[in-house]
Amino acid sequence: MTSDRNNPFRIAQQQFDMAADILDLPESIRAVLRVPQRELTVNFPVKLDDGNTRMFTGYRVQHNLGRGPVKGGIRYHPDVDIDEVRALAMWMTWKCALVNIPYGGAKGGVIVDPKQLSLSELERLTRRFATEISILLGPEKDIPAPDMGTNAQMMAWIMDTISMHRGYTVPAVITGKPINIGGSLGRVEATGRGVMLMVRDIARRLGRGHDGLRVVVQGFGNVGSTAAYLLEEIGCKVIGISDATGGYYRPSGLDITAMRTFTDRHSFRLLEGYSDPGVERISGEELLELDCDVLIPAAVENQITELNADRIKASIIVEGANGPTTPDADQILTERGVTIVPDILANAGGVIVSYFEWVQGLQEFFWDESDVNGKLERIIIGALDDVWKMSRSRGLPLRTAAYLLAVQRVADANQTRGVYP
Numbered sequence: 001m002t003s004d005r006n007n008p009f010r011i012a013q014q015q016f017d018m019a020a021d022i023l024d025l026p027e028s029i030r031a032v033l034r035v036p037q038r039e040l041t042v043n044f045p046v047k048l049d050d051g052n053t054r055m056f057t058g059y060r061v062q063h064n065l066g067r068g069p070v071k072g073g074i075r076y077h078p079d080v081d082i083d084e085v086r087a088l089a090m091w092m093t094w095k096c097a098l099v100n101i102p103y104g105g106a107k108g109g110v111i112v113d114p115k116q117l118s119l120s121e122l123e124r125l126t127r128r129f130a131t132e133i134s135i136l137l138g139p140e141k142d143i144p145a146p147d148m149g150t151n152a153q154m155m156a157w158i159m160d161t162i163s164m165h166r167g168y169t170v171p172a173v174i175t176g177k178p179i180n181i182g183g184s185l186g187r188v189e190a191t192g193r194g195v196m197l198m199v200r201d202i203a204r205r206l207g208r209g210h211d212g213l214r215v216v217v218q219g220f221g222n223v224g225s226t227a228a229y230l231l232e233e234i235g236c237k238v239i240g241i242s243d244a245t246g247g248y249y250r251p252s253g254l255d256i257t258a259m260r261t262f263t264d265r266h267s268f269r270l271l272e273g274y275s276d277p278g279v280e281r282i283s284g285e286e287l288l289e290l291d292c293d294v295l296i297p298a299a300v301e302n303q304i305t306e307l308n309a310d311r312i313k314a315s316i317i318v319e320g321a322n323g324p325t326t327p328d329a330d331q332i333l334t335e336r337g338v339t340i341v342p343d344i345l346a347n348a349g350g351v352i353v354s355y356f357e358w359v360q361g362l363q364e365f366f367w368d369e370s371d372v373n374g375k376l377e378r379i380i381i382g383a384l385d386d387v388w389k390m391s392r393s394r395g396l397p398l399r400t401a402a403y404l405l406a407v408q409r410v411a412d413a414n415q416t417r418g419v420y421p
Helices: 008-023 027-033 082-098 119-132 152-166 190-205 222-233 256-264 284-288 327-335 349-363 369-394 398-417
Strands: 038-047 053-064 070-077 104-111 142-146 214-218 237-243 246-249 280-282 294-297 316-318 339-341
Touching: 008 027, 008 082, 008 327, 008 398, 027 398, 038 082, 038 119, 053 070, 053 082, 053 119, 070 082, 070 349, 082 104, 082 349, 082 369, 082 398, 104 142, 119 152, 142 152, 142 349, 190 222, 190 294, 190 316, 190 339, 190 349, 190 369, 214 222, 214 284, 222 237, 222 256, 222 294, 237 256, 237 284, 246 284, 327 339, 339 398, 349 369, 369 398
Parallel strands: 070 104, 070 142, 214 237, 214 294, 294 316, 316 339
Antiparallel strands: 038 053, 053 104, 237 246, 246 280
Protein backbone atom coordinates (compact mmCIF):
# COMPACT_ATOMS: atom_id res chain seq x y z
CA MET A 1 0.00 0.00 0.00
CA THR A 2 1.24 3.51 -0.75
CA SER A 3 1.36 6.30 1.80
CA ASP A 4 -1.41 8.88 1.63
CA ARG A 5 1.17 11.34 0.30
CA ASN A 6 1.89 9.07 -2.68
CA ASN A 7 -1.64 7.71 -3.03
CA PRO A 8 -2.33 7.79 -6.80
CA PHE A 9 -5.87 9.13 -6.45
CA ARG A 10 -4.75 11.91 -4.09
CA ILE A 11 -2.05 12.81 -6.62
CA ALA A 12 -4.58 12.82 -9.46
CA GLN A 13 -6.89 15.08 -7.47
CA GLN A 14 -3.98 17.36 -6.58
CA GLN A 15 -3.08 17.71 -10.25
CA PHE A 16 -6.72 18.46 -11.11
CA ASP A 17 -7.00 21.03 -8.29
CA MET A 18 -3.94 22.84 -9.63
CA ALA A 19 -5.49 23.14 -13.08
CA ALA A 20 -8.92 24.05 -11.70
CA ASP A 21 -7.39 26.87 -9.63
CA ILE A 22 -5.55 28.35 -12.63
CA LEU A 23 -8.66 28.03 -14.81
CA ASP A 24 -10.85 29.42 -12.01
CA LEU A 25 -13.43 26.69 -12.60
CA PRO A 26 -16.79 27.13 -10.88
CA GLU A 27 -17.16 25.04 -7.74
CA SER A 28 -20.08 23.15 -9.29
CA ILE A 29 -17.86 21.88 -12.12
CA ARG A 30 -14.96 21.10 -9.78
CA ALA A 31 -17.24 18.97 -7.65
CA VAL A 32 -18.26 16.90 -10.68
CA LEU A 33 -14.79 16.43 -12.16
CA ARG A 34 -12.92 15.78 -8.91
CA VAL A 35 -14.47 12.35 -8.30
CA PRO A 36 -15.45 9.37 -10.46
CA GLN A 37 -19.01 9.18 -11.75
CA ARG A 38 -19.35 5.41 -11.22
CA GLU A 39 -17.44 2.76 -9.28
CA LEU A 40 -18.15 -0.97 -9.35
CA THR A 41 -16.43 -3.43 -7.02
CA VAL A 42 -16.98 -7.13 -7.67
CA ASN A 43 -16.01 -10.21 -5.67
CA PHE A 44 -16.23 -13.35 -7.76
CA PRO A 45 -15.25 -17.03 -7.60
CA VAL A 46 -12.99 -18.82 -10.07
CA LYS A 47 -12.55 -22.59 -10.19
CA LEU A 48 -8.85 -23.49 -10.26
CA ASP A 49 -7.29 -26.39 -12.15
CA ASP A 50 -6.98 -28.43 -8.95
CA GLY A 51 -10.75 -28.25 -8.39
CA ASN A 52 -10.61 -25.67 -5.62
CA THR A 53 -12.41 -22.34 -5.85
CA ARG A 54 -10.73 -19.01 -5.10
CA MET A 55 -12.34 -15.61 -4.64
CA PHE A 56 -10.99 -12.58 -6.51
CA THR A 57 -11.76 -8.86 -6.23
CA GLY A 58 -11.99 -6.56 -9.24
CA TYR A 59 -12.96 -2.98 -10.05
CA ARG A 60 -14.32 -0.91 -12.92
CA VAL A 61 -14.33 2.85 -12.45
CA GLN A 62 -15.84 5.39 -14.86
CA HIS A 63 -14.56 8.88 -14.19
CA ASN A 64 -16.48 11.12 -16.61
CA LEU A 65 -18.76 10.56 -19.60
CA GLY A 66 -19.18 14.19 -20.63
CA ARG A 67 -17.29 13.86 -23.93
CA GLY A 68 -18.48 10.39 -24.92
CA PRO A 69 -18.30 6.73 -23.86
CA VAL A 70 -15.53 5.91 -21.42
CA LYS A 71 -12.28 4.21 -22.40
CA GLY A 72 -9.62 2.56 -20.29
CA GLY A 73 -7.61 -0.60 -19.78
CA ILE A 74 -7.98 -3.58 -17.47
CA ARG A 75 -5.01 -4.30 -15.21
CA TYR A 76 -4.13 -7.64 -13.56
CA HIS A 77 -1.68 -7.05 -10.72
CA PRO A 78 -1.42 -8.08 -7.05
CA ASP A 79 -1.15 -4.44 -5.96
CA VAL A 80 -4.31 -3.20 -7.70
CA ASP A 81 -6.55 -1.20 -5.36
CA ILE A 82 -9.53 1.09 -5.76
CA ASP A 83 -7.55 4.33 -5.42
CA GLU A 84 -5.13 3.27 -8.14
CA VAL A 85 -8.04 2.48 -10.45
CA ARG A 86 -9.73 5.80 -9.62
CA ALA A 87 -6.55 7.69 -10.46
CA LEU A 88 -6.01 5.82 -13.71
CA ALA A 89 -9.61 6.49 -14.75
CA MET A 90 -9.22 10.22 -14.06
CA TRP A 91 -5.94 10.37 -15.98
CA MET A 92 -7.67 8.65 -18.90
CA THR A 93 -10.29 11.41 -18.98
CA TRP A 94 -7.60 14.08 -19.30
CA LYS A 95 -5.60 12.00 -21.79
CA CYS A 96 -8.56 11.52 -24.14
CA ALA A 97 -9.48 15.20 -23.92
CA LEU A 98 -5.91 16.34 -24.52
CA VAL A 99 -5.62 14.40 -27.78
CA ASN A 100 -9.22 15.43 -28.55
CA ILE A 101 -10.83 12.05 -29.10
CA PRO A 102 -14.50 11.63 -28.06
CA TYR A 103 -14.06 9.57 -24.92
CA GLY A 104 -14.20 9.94 -21.18
CA GLY A 105 -11.92 8.00 -18.88
CA ALA A 106 -12.33 4.62 -17.20
CA LYS A 107 -10.12 1.90 -15.77
CA GLY A 108 -10.45 -1.61 -14.45
CA GLY A 109 -8.37 -4.04 -12.49
CA VAL A 110 -8.29 -7.37 -10.70
CA ILE A 111 -6.16 -8.13 -7.66
CA VAL A 112 -4.21 -11.07 -9.03
CA ASP A 113 -0.72 -12.08 -10.05
CA PRO A 114 -1.36 -13.48 -13.55
CA LYS A 115 1.98 -15.31 -13.49
CA GLN A 116 0.60 -17.55 -10.73
CA LEU A 117 -2.34 -18.82 -12.82
CA SER A 118 -2.47 -21.25 -15.72
CA LEU A 119 -3.81 -20.18 -19.09
CA SER A 120 -7.12 -21.96 -18.46
CA GLU A 121 -7.42 -20.32 -15.03
CA LEU A 122 -6.76 -16.91 -16.58
CA GLU A 123 -9.46 -17.56 -19.15
CA ARG A 124 -12.01 -18.49 -16.48
CA LEU A 125 -11.04 -15.45 -14.39
CA THR A 126 -11.25 -13.10 -17.39
CA ARG A 127 -14.61 -14.39 -18.58
CA ARG A 128 -16.09 -14.23 -15.07
CA PHE A 129 -14.76 -10.71 -14.45
CA ALA A 130 -16.15 -9.61 -17.84
CA THR A 131 -19.51 -11.04 -16.86
CA GLU A 132 -19.45 -9.25 -13.49
CA ILE A 133 -18.76 -5.84 -15.07
CA SER A 134 -20.84 -6.45 -18.21
CA ILE A 135 -23.61 -4.19 -16.87
CA LEU A 136 -21.25 -1.28 -17.60
CA LEU A 137 -19.75 -2.40 -20.93
CA GLY A 138 -20.82 -1.63 -24.48
CA PRO A 139 -19.56 0.11 -27.64
CA GLU A 140 -21.60 3.21 -26.75
CA LYS A 141 -20.90 3.03 -22.99
CA ASP A 142 -17.55 1.64 -21.85
CA ILE A 143 -14.84 0.11 -24.03
CA PRO A 144 -11.98 -1.64 -22.14
CA ALA A 145 -8.51 -2.44 -23.46
CA PRO A 146 -5.34 -4.25 -22.30
CA ASP A 147 -3.16 -2.84 -19.56
CA MET A 148 -0.48 -4.19 -17.25
CA GLY A 149 -0.82 -7.95 -16.89
CA THR A 150 -3.39 -8.36 -19.66
CA ASN A 151 -3.02 -8.97 -23.39
CA ALA A 152 -4.80 -9.39 -26.71
CA GLN A 153 -5.92 -12.95 -25.92
CA MET A 154 -7.69 -11.75 -22.78
CA MET A 155 -9.39 -9.02 -24.78
CA ALA A 156 -10.59 -11.75 -27.18
CA TRP A 157 -12.10 -13.67 -24.25
CA ILE A 158 -13.89 -10.52 -23.06
CA MET A 159 -15.25 -9.80 -26.53
CA ASP A 160 -16.46 -13.38 -26.87
CA THR A 161 -18.05 -13.33 -23.42
CA ILE A 162 -19.99 -10.13 -24.09
CA SER A 163 -20.94 -11.42 -27.55
CA MET A 164 -22.32 -14.63 -26.04
CA HIS A 165 -24.42 -12.55 -23.63
CA ARG A 166 -25.80 -10.43 -26.49
CA GLY A 167 -26.33 -13.31 -28.92
CA TYR A 168 -24.28 -11.65 -31.68
CA THR A 169 -20.68 -10.57 -32.22
CA VAL A 170 -19.80 -7.20 -30.71
CA PRO A 171 -16.26 -6.36 -31.94
CA ALA A 172 -16.38 -2.71 -30.82
CA VAL A 173 -16.99 -3.59 -27.15
CA ILE A 174 -13.23 -3.89 -26.59
CA THR A 175 -9.96 -2.81 -28.19
CA GLY A 176 -6.51 -4.34 -28.24
CA LYS A 177 -7.97 -7.52 -29.77
CA PRO A 178 -6.07 -9.89 -32.06
CA ILE A 179 -6.10 -8.80 -35.70
CA ASN A 180 -8.06 -11.87 -36.84
CA ILE A 181 -11.14 -10.87 -34.82
CA GLY A 182 -11.20 -7.16 -35.58
CA GLY A 183 -8.11 -5.73 -33.94
CA SER A 184 -6.29 -2.81 -35.53
CA LEU A 185 -2.93 -2.97 -37.22
CA GLY A 186 -0.45 -0.86 -35.27
CA ARG A 187 -2.28 -1.20 -31.94
CA VAL A 188 0.36 -3.31 -30.16
CA GLU A 189 3.12 -0.80 -30.92
CA ALA A 190 0.98 2.33 -30.52
CA THR A 191 1.91 3.47 -27.00
CA GLY A 192 5.62 2.86 -27.54
CA ARG A 193 5.44 4.58 -30.93
CA GLY A 194 3.84 7.61 -29.31
CA VAL A 195 6.64 7.72 -26.73
CA MET A 196 9.23 7.60 -29.52
CA LEU A 197 7.50 10.46 -31.34
CA MET A 198 7.51 12.54 -28.15
CA VAL A 199 11.25 11.96 -27.62
CA ARG A 200 12.01 12.82 -31.22
CA ASP A 201 9.92 15.99 -31.31
CA ILE A 202 10.65 17.36 -27.85
CA ALA A 203 14.39 17.03 -28.57
CA ARG A 204 13.89 19.00 -31.77
CA ARG A 205 11.89 21.71 -29.99
CA LEU A 206 14.65 22.02 -27.41
CA GLY A 207 17.20 22.55 -30.18
CA ARG A 208 18.73 19.08 -30.00
CA GLY A 209 18.80 16.39 -32.64
CA HIS A 210 17.62 12.93 -31.66
CA ASP A 211 20.55 11.17 -33.30
CA GLY A 212 22.88 9.87 -30.60
CA LEU A 213 20.62 10.81 -27.67
CA ARG A 214 21.45 8.61 -24.69
CA VAL A 215 18.20 7.05 -23.51
CA VAL A 216 17.31 5.04 -20.40
CA VAL A 217 14.03 3.10 -20.29
CA GLN A 218 12.52 1.81 -17.05
CA GLY A 219 10.26 -1.10 -17.96
CA PHE A 220 10.64 -3.59 -20.80
CA GLY A 221 7.03 -4.59 -21.32
CA ASN A 222 5.06 -3.68 -24.39
CA VAL A 223 5.53 0.08 -23.98
CA GLY A 224 9.16 0.16 -22.90
CA SER A 225 10.48 -2.45 -25.32
CA THR A 226 8.65 -0.93 -28.29
CA ALA A 227 9.79 2.59 -27.45
CA ALA A 228 13.39 1.40 -27.01
CA TYR A 229 13.34 -0.47 -30.33
CA LEU A 230 11.85 2.45 -32.27
CA LEU A 231 14.23 4.95 -30.65
CA GLU A 232 17.17 2.77 -31.62
CA GLU A 233 15.79 2.71 -35.18
CA ILE A 234 15.86 6.52 -35.44
CA GLY A 235 19.43 6.76 -34.16
CA CYS A 236 19.12 7.12 -30.38
CA LYS A 237 21.45 5.11 -28.15
CA VAL A 238 19.56 3.13 -25.50
CA ILE A 239 22.10 2.66 -22.72
CA GLY A 240 19.88 1.35 -19.92
CA ILE A 241 16.87 -0.94 -19.61
CA SER A 242 15.13 -2.48 -16.62
CA ASP A 243 12.29 -4.87 -15.88
CA ALA A 244 11.11 -6.74 -12.79
CA THR A 245 14.43 -8.64 -12.70
CA GLY A 246 16.59 -5.51 -12.41
CA GLY A 247 18.57 -3.15 -14.63
CA TYR A 248 20.88 -3.70 -17.63
CA TYR A 249 23.40 -1.01 -18.57
CA ARG A 250 26.04 -0.53 -21.25
CA PRO A 251 27.40 2.98 -21.93
CA SER A 252 28.04 2.17 -25.59
CA GLY A 253 24.41 1.14 -26.08
CA LEU A 254 22.38 -2.03 -25.61
CA ASP A 255 21.30 -4.38 -28.37
CA ILE A 256 17.55 -3.84 -28.11
CA THR A 257 16.72 -6.27 -30.91
CA ALA A 258 18.62 -9.05 -29.12
CA MET A 259 16.92 -8.22 -25.81
CA ARG A 260 13.46 -8.32 -27.41
CA THR A 261 14.27 -11.63 -29.06
CA PHE A 262 15.39 -13.00 -25.67
CA THR A 263 12.20 -11.95 -23.88
CA ASP A 264 10.04 -13.35 -26.68
CA ARG A 265 11.59 -16.77 -26.07
CA HIS A 266 11.37 -16.82 -22.28
CA SER A 267 8.61 -17.22 -19.73
CA PHE A 268 6.65 -14.09 -18.82
CA ARG A 269 8.79 -12.09 -21.29
CA LEU A 270 11.41 -11.22 -18.66
CA LEU A 271 15.11 -10.42 -19.12
CA GLU A 272 16.26 -12.73 -16.29
CA GLY A 273 19.29 -14.62 -17.59
CA TYR A 274 20.08 -12.22 -20.43
CA SER A 275 23.79 -11.58 -20.93
CA ASP A 276 25.90 -9.78 -23.48
CA PRO A 277 29.55 -8.67 -23.35
CA GLY A 278 29.91 -5.38 -21.54
CA VAL A 279 26.37 -5.34 -20.14
CA GLU A 280 26.40 -4.47 -16.43
CA ARG A 281 23.65 -5.58 -14.06
CA ILE A 282 22.41 -2.74 -11.85
CA SER A 283 19.43 -2.19 -9.58
CA GLY A 284 16.23 -0.57 -10.74
CA GLU A 285 16.96 2.39 -8.48
CA GLU A 286 20.41 2.87 -10.01
CA LEU A 287 18.93 2.75 -13.49
CA LEU A 288 16.75 5.81 -12.86
CA GLU A 289 19.82 7.77 -11.78
CA LEU A 290 22.07 6.93 -14.75
CA ASP A 291 23.78 9.76 -16.61
CA CYS A 292 21.66 10.11 -19.76
CA ASP A 293 19.86 12.63 -21.96
CA VAL A 294 16.37 11.11 -21.85
CA LEU A 295 14.72 9.03 -19.13
CA ILE A 296 11.56 7.08 -19.98
CA PRO A 297 9.78 5.69 -16.90
CA ALA A 298 7.51 3.06 -18.48
CA ALA A 299 6.68 0.83 -15.52
CA VAL A 300 4.28 1.81 -12.71
CA GLU A 301 3.31 4.83 -10.61
CA ASN A 302 5.45 6.70 -8.07
CA GLN A 303 8.91 5.80 -9.41
CA ILE A 304 10.35 9.32 -9.28
CA THR A 305 9.71 10.87 -5.89
CA GLU A 306 11.12 13.57 -3.63
CA LEU A 307 13.57 10.91 -2.40
CA ASN A 308 15.38 10.46 -5.73
CA ALA A 309 14.43 13.51 -7.84
CA ASP A 310 17.66 15.34 -6.92
CA ARG A 311 19.69 12.42 -8.28
CA ILE A 312 17.97 12.18 -11.67
CA LYS A 313 20.54 13.19 -14.28
CA ALA A 314 18.36 13.19 -17.41
CA SER A 315 17.51 16.59 -18.85
CA ILE A 316 14.34 15.21 -20.51
CA ILE A 317 11.78 12.84 -18.98
CA VAL A 318 9.10 11.30 -21.21
CA GLU A 319 6.51 9.50 -19.09
CA GLY A 320 5.66 6.18 -20.74
CA ALA A 321 3.84 4.99 -17.60
CA ASN A 322 0.86 6.58 -15.87
CA GLY A 323 1.75 8.66 -12.83
CA PRO A 324 5.46 7.77 -12.56
CA THR A 325 6.40 11.18 -11.09
CA THR A 326 4.94 12.46 -7.83
CA PRO A 327 4.01 16.16 -7.47
CA ASP A 328 6.87 16.77 -5.03
CA ALA A 329 9.36 15.26 -7.49
CA ASP A 330 7.76 17.20 -10.33
CA GLN A 331 8.44 20.47 -8.54
CA ILE A 332 12.06 19.53 -7.77
CA LEU A 333 12.74 18.49 -11.37
CA THR A 334 11.05 21.57 -12.84
CA GLU A 335 13.10 23.86 -10.61
CA ARG A 336 16.22 22.06 -11.85
CA GLY A 337 15.23 22.78 -15.46
CA VAL A 338 14.30 19.23 -16.43
CA THR A 339 11.75 19.05 -19.26
CA ILE A 340 8.97 16.57 -18.47
CA VAL A 341 6.59 15.36 -21.18
CA PRO A 342 3.62 14.30 -19.01
CA ASP A 343 1.96 10.92 -19.08
CA ILE A 344 -1.40 12.21 -20.36
CA LEU A 345 0.42 13.26 -23.53
CA ALA A 346 3.46 10.98 -23.77
CA ASN A 347 1.66 7.65 -23.53
CA ALA A 348 -1.54 8.64 -25.36
CA GLY A 349 -0.59 6.64 -28.47
CA GLY A 350 -2.36 3.56 -27.11
CA VAL A 351 -5.73 5.20 -26.60
CA ILE A 352 -5.47 7.02 -29.94
CA VAL A 353 -5.09 3.75 -31.83
CA SER A 354 -7.69 2.13 -29.58
CA TYR A 355 -10.01 4.84 -30.84
CA PHE A 356 -9.07 3.90 -34.40
CA GLU A 357 -9.81 0.24 -33.63
CA TRP A 358 -13.21 1.16 -32.16
CA VAL A 359 -14.09 3.23 -35.22
CA GLN A 360 -13.00 0.43 -37.55
CA GLY A 361 -15.04 -2.08 -35.55
CA LEU A 362 -18.17 0.07 -35.71
CA GLN A 363 -17.78 0.58 -39.46
CA GLU A 364 -16.39 -2.87 -40.30
CA PHE A 365 -13.93 -0.99 -42.52
CA PHE A 366 -10.23 -1.46 -41.79
CA TRP A 367 -7.14 0.62 -42.48
CA ASP A 368 -3.61 -0.50 -43.31
CA GLU A 369 -0.78 0.00 -40.84
CA SER A 370 0.73 3.02 -42.61
CA ASP A 371 -2.66 4.77 -42.38
CA VAL A 372 -2.88 3.96 -38.65
CA ASN A 373 0.67 5.13 -37.92
CA GLY A 374 0.21 8.30 -39.98
CA LYS A 375 -3.02 9.22 -38.20
CA LEU A 376 -1.43 8.47 -34.82
CA GLU A 377 1.51 10.76 -35.56
CA ARG A 378 -0.74 13.55 -36.79
CA ILE A 379 -2.93 13.48 -33.66
CA ILE A 380 -0.23 13.10 -31.02
CA ILE A 381 2.10 15.68 -32.59
CA GLY A 382 -0.88 18.02 -32.92
CA ALA A 383 -1.52 17.61 -29.19
CA LEU A 384 2.15 18.32 -28.45
CA ASP A 385 1.86 21.48 -30.57
CA ASP A 386 -1.08 22.64 -28.46
CA VAL A 387 0.71 21.90 -25.20
CA TRP A 388 3.96 23.49 -26.39
CA LYS A 389 2.21 26.71 -27.44
CA MET A 390 0.31 26.92 -24.15
CA SER A 391 3.50 26.26 -22.20
CA ARG A 392 5.50 28.91 -24.03
CA SER A 393 2.77 31.56 -24.11
CA ARG A 394 2.04 31.30 -20.38
CA GLY A 395 5.46 30.32 -19.05
CA LEU A 396 4.20 27.01 -17.66
CA PRO A 397 5.69 23.52 -17.41
CA LEU A 398 4.40 21.11 -20.04
CA ARG A 399 2.38 19.14 -17.46
CA THR A 400 0.52 22.22 -16.27
CA ALA A 401 -0.15 23.32 -19.86
CA ALA A 402 -1.46 19.84 -20.73
CA TYR A 403 -3.78 19.80 -17.74
CA LEU A 404 -5.15 23.25 -18.51
CA LEU A 405 -6.06 22.20 -22.04
CA ALA A 406 -7.53 18.85 -21.02
CA VAL A 407 -9.48 20.00 -17.97
CA GLN A 408 -10.92 22.99 -19.84
CA ARG A 409 -12.19 20.74 -22.63
CA VAL A 410 -13.90 18.38 -20.20
CA ALA A 411 -15.29 21.25 -18.14
CA ASP A 412 -16.68 22.90 -21.28
CA ALA A 413 -18.41 19.67 -22.31
CA ASN A 414 -19.98 19.22 -18.90
CA GLN A 415 -21.11 22.84 -18.72
CA THR A 416 -22.64 22.67 -22.19
CA ARG A 417 -24.53 19.47 -21.38
CA GLY A 418 -25.76 20.80 -18.05
CA VAL A 419 -27.01 18.83 -15.04
CA TYR A 420 -29.67 16.15 -15.38
CA PRO A 421 -32.53 16.44 -14.48
